[in-house]
Amino acid sequence: MKVVFLGATQGMGRALARLMAERGDELFLLGRRLDVLAGQAADLRIRGASTEVGVAACDLEQPDGFAAALDAAAATLGRFDAVVVTAGLFGTQEALEQDAAFRRRVLTVDFTNTVEFCEQARVKLLEMGGGVLCVFSSVAGDRARRPVVLYGAAKAGLSHYLDGLDVRYRSHGLRTVLVKPGFVRTGMTEGLKEPPFAVDPPAAAAAALRAIDRGSPVAYVPSIWRVIMLAVKCLPRWVRRRADF
């Protein structure tokens, strides 16, 4: 596959990009830190990426740069098969409630600007005849819960958008893959209390790659979270008003 990747510098994105490189996929990396991207590109080439791994600047806080970033990927890869977005920000409910500037950043990056990036990627993929748009949302977007009201709201909007793309453009050749991780041990979750069923990035990445290869519209990572969230969705409101998970 030829894959454009936003978020391959850390965590699940880095693990997923490594798996793709190891099987010989061709990759083009987008991100906000060009020096880190360059190091990552060299590492992926050594791991097996089938050609030189190109990089271009793309900051989810700078939507004016999205078009140039996707154009740079197309200029290097030609027609690409997939766009993967693992980039995102997290803040605890307390931090987001207390800091208005941080709250605006997280909501803008995780919803408004990710959607804008995906809109531009969608247009490019459809112009090329179709392909996969894989985006990492979260189980936090499935149902409002006390510890993740604001982050969950952004991810709920993102999940809704991907779901909408699937029903609108599947017949045109766009295959959306919405990945919903549970708790994965990355920099994003460092210092947080670990719930049951936590996994490391390689396990989450392997599950996401299976979903991409199958073209699954929704993938819970790990899959046990599908059952957990089904149960959470059934909880009555009075329980959710008290529950701290």
Ligand SMILES: NC(=O)c1ccc[n+]([C@@H]2O[C@H](COP(=O)([O-])OP(=O)(O)OC[C@H]3O[C@@H](n4cnc5c(N)ncnc54)[C@H](OP(=O)(O)O)[C@@H]3O)[C@@H](O)[C@H]2O)c1
């Ligand atoms: N970890 C979990 O338990 C968990 C659970 C549910 C959902 N998720 C979601 O899964 C995705 C990946 O999470 P992760 O834990 O692997 O995260 P991570 O290790 O913190 O990595 C986040 C990635 O996002 C990039 N990024 C952040 N802000 C950016 C910006 N403004 N522009 C471009 N790139 C930016 C980072 O790039 P830099 O290297 O430049 O900082 C990094 O590559 C996220 O969308 C997250 O919300 C994670």
